[in-house]
Amino acid sequence: MQIDLIKGHGSGNDFLIIDEISHDYSFTENQRAELARLLCNRETELGADGILFVMKSDLAEGRMRVFNADGSEASMCGNGLRLVARTICEKYKLETAVIETMKADLKVGKKVELSPNVETYQVEISPVLFELEKLPLRINKPELINEKLPELSAEFLFTALAVPNPHLISLIESDILQTDTQKIISEKVNGPNDLFPDGVNVSFVKVMNRGNIYVRTFERGVGFTNACGTAMSASSLVTCLNGFNDFEKIIQVYNNGGMVQCVVHESAGVYTMDLIGNATYLYEAQVKVNLKNGSFTLLAKKDFQEQPAYEKLQEKSKEYLTDALQV
Numbered sequence: 001m002q003i004d005l006i007k008g009h010g011s012g013n014d015f016l017i018i019d020e021i022s023h024d025y026s027f028t029e030n031q032r033a034e035l036a037r038l039l040c041n042r043e044t045e046l047g048a049d050g051i052l053f054v055m056k057s058d059l060a061e062g063r064m065r066v067f068n069a070d071g072s073e074a075s076m077c078g079n080g081l082r083l084v085a086r087t088i089c090e091k092y093k094l095e096t097a098v099i100e101t102m103k104a105d106l107k108v109g110k111k112v113e114l115s116p117n118v119e120t121y122q123v124e125i126s127p128v129l130f131e132l133e134k135l136p137l138r139i140n141k142p143e144l145i146n147e148k149l150p151e152l153s154a155e156f157l158f159t160a161l162a163v164p165n166p167h168l169i170s171l172i173e174s175d176i177l178q179t180d181t182q183k184i185i186s187e188k189v190n191g192p193n194d195l196f197p198d199g200v201n202v203s204f205v206k207v208m209n210r211g212n213i214y215v216r217t218f219e220r221g222v223g224f225t226n227a228c229g230t231a232m233s234a235s236s237l238v239t240c241l242n243g244f245n246d247f248e249k250i251i252q253v254y255n256n257g258g259m260v261q262c263v264v265h266e267s268a269g270v271y272t273m274d275l276i277g278n279a280t281y282l283y284e285a286q287v288k289v290n291l292k293n294g295s296f297t298l299l300a301k302k303d304f305q306e307q308p309a310y311e312k313l314q315e316k317s318k319e320y321l322t323d324a325l326q327v
């Protein structure tokens with residue numbers, strides 16, 4: 001099968017965008033997973049953290065399905081949703097839209113550029129759920145907010161929440177980031193384990209100062225990524241709950257891919273987040289895929305020339321990070 005795609009990224013979390021609205025592709029469920037495993041493989045000419053399938057919706061201007069690089073489907077993807085928001089807004093010449101996702105129809109919109117010539121979008125992150133069966137996390141408690149998980153660590157406090165994909169978050173000091181603690185814990189809960197039968201995205205968060213945090217995430221179905229949008233949003237909420245940040249105020253969230261902004265809203269005990277960040281296109285490509293023998297040929301590839309502008313934003317973010325984290 002021949003597939004046209006765009007490779008893009010949100011804060012360095014990169015995806016292959018397959019637009020099923022403009023093309024009459026008809027993928028089976030198995031083919032979607034196989035395409036993710038094949039095309040996201042970083043030993044090929046493509047490679048990515050996942051695939052975003054952009055589809056028609058009966059409920060909204062468009063629909064996003066997200067598949068991790070290991071072929072597993074996730075209910076949500078914050079960085080990916082910004083890329084889908086751009087795809088839909090540009091397709092229908094809209095400033096705002098609603099995108100159907102597995103568990104919610106989410107508001108998206110084009111925003112003032114974070115940095116010159118950096119396409120910037122805002123996406124809604126919702127619902128936010130603390131009930132442990134929503135992750136699921138199999139322990140004998142209804143919630144886990146700033147508590148120990150002795151099976152994972154004798155010292156760290158964790159918060160578990162679904163936004164709605166599952167996240168396990170710990171606020172840590174910088175020196176922990178220099179150790180392989182996060183890797184060990186993440187591989188444990190994303191392999192065969194009794195705590196998280198479906199796996200979980202694991203984030204270590206450093207509060208740099210009020211209004212500025214750093215988040216590093218080991219993503220379920222991928223591994224360490226430059227950034228994870230839902231994780232950065234969930235982490236922002238956790239820092240607000242701990243009094244390190246303010247609800248309704250912009251939080252600068254730094255990560256290994258650059259920086260995004262997050263605003264945490266609370267109304268009558270219900271939380272939602274707005275995630276604002278780049279939606280950068282890297283190149284468009286055409287591939288000829290043979291799923292029977294698990295191979296593909298790159299037929300064409302053309303750069304969008306947007307990355308240099310993004311790298312200026314990334315450079316600014318790195319300066320701040322280096323200073324704040326002493327990394």
Ligand SMILES: N[C@H](CCC[C@H](N)C(=O)O)C(=O)O
Nearest residue numbers: 074077078079165228229230
């Ligand atoms: N790995 C995640 C899906 C992608 C989320 C991430 N890339 C984001 O930007 O939110 C999961 O399995 O729940």
